[in-house]
Amino acid sequence: MLTTKSRFSISSIIFRNSSTIIARCSSPVLPVPDAIATARKFRFVENLVLFISIVAECLLIAINFQVDREVAWSLVIGIILLYGNVVLRMAILGKSGYLAKTVCLVLLAIVMLLGIDYLTGYRRWSLDYVFPGGIIAIDLALFILILINRRNWQSYMMSELLTILLSIVPVVLLQMRIIHFPYLAWGSLGVSVFLFLGTLILGDQRARTELKRRFHI
Secondary structure, rough: OHHHHHHHHHHHHHHHHEEEEEHHHHOOOOOOHHHHHHHHHHHHHHHHHOOOHHHHHHHHHHHHHHOOOOOHHHHHHHHHHHHHHHHHHHHHOOOOOOOHHHHHHHHHHHHHHHHHHOOOOOOOHHHHHHHHHHHHHHHHHHHHHHHHHHHHHEEEEEEEHHHHHHHHHHHHHOOOOOOHHHHHHHHHHHHHHHHHHHHHHHHHHHHHHHHHHHHOO
């Protein structure tokens, strides 16, 4: 049987625990950031930048048409403004992964510089240097992401295959004498192939399993 002292000790413990629970429940709740309001602010900034870009481009086209019709410098600025808006929406405020952002922005930059090259006389510097250089930049980004995300490195193998396919294009253009700088063309193909081979060999069974899963072999 419990003595009077034991009953008093149990009652004291229950009272202290009850007081602690009541104090925690009655403590003020910290304010939670309003995610919806933040998203609306970012959306407003996106739309504001887009509106300013459209107005600025229209003014530049009008000035270009009145002052110098031979050089379409306003279109060059328009391409740059377009790319800036895409970077704002995708890279800074977008919800895609790092790999998707990197690949999309690099490919879009290549297309943008091809357009600028065409508008400024088409000296093919975009094909000689920008196109293969952009592929090497994607390979470098893949290598960095593999080092960062070592537990899930096999998920980048399909992107490595994509860079191999893209790097074949400069080599084909080189053989067709459309571009005239062989070092970057062959270099982009070499970097892409060796990156894939390194992943395949060092990855061993996991790499082969990933390829079989992707291609349903």
